[in-house]
Amino acid sequence: MSRMTPKTYRGRFAPSPTGPLHLGSLACALSSWLDARAHDGEWLIRIEDIDPPRDVPGADEDILQTLKAFHLESDLPIVWQSDRHALYENAFQKLQQAGTLYGCSCSRSSIAIASAAAGLPPGVYPGTCRNGTNGAAIRSYRFRVDAQSPTCFADRICGEYAQDVLREVGDFVLKRADGLWAYQLAVVVDDAEQGITHIVRGRDLLDNTPRQILLQRALGFAQPVYMHIGLITDASGNKLSKQNKAPRVPADNPLKTLESLWPLMGFPRIGAQSLDAFLRQASELWAERYCSRAC
């Protein structure tokens, strides 16, 4: 697989087009953009549209227009995951040849029954098909997690994070029963193929990172530096997400929106005269807070 040669820093924002940009996703976009600027690096946008049942037609262009209104624009041409199936297929074949994948015939309900019977927390795959499906038809493909590889990494905000993936998640799906690629595979392949060195994203993805690190190791990819930022919540403390029907970010007055978002991200008010002045000052504050040590 060919990989681009990155500058010393290349970051990205990778929205799934499942709805318009809300304040929580704007905070992720802004954080990753500021971190790239603070490192004099590059910032890329990648549209993660590999889940047609969840994707909303037109949401990609809507998100891009909103980002543009905030002067958050990709330094390189934007890529769409739906154009990149060959890359995921290639990585899938590589893992299959290395024996790190297996076919699984389990359904959601059979997993729930088997994991409860094994006394595992809900959602943990009990390894039913590890040694074959007993002739039952294969529905999905899972990554075989090596019991010897508990995974830990140093997050720039959260610090040391450890997860025993086999016990806490189990062998995880890379190709779904509906034939679609799983997020874990696509994100790891794209981050490597695009030469991403630093990932700044929401804390809701922190516990996905060990799975992604296992895939990076299995595919021989470098491990990016991770930073998981706190989630923006509404007045009642609920996470802003598309699932919670978080409202579209107001883009008619981007400066006003950013000025009100900034304190929710834990920074003092800026009070800038223009959008570009806000972004400049925010990059300096960001650099002071997060980039004074080697990061």
Ligand code: GLU
């Ligand atoms: N596409 C994911 C989302 O919109 C983010 C993926 C990532 O940053 O790794 O939640």
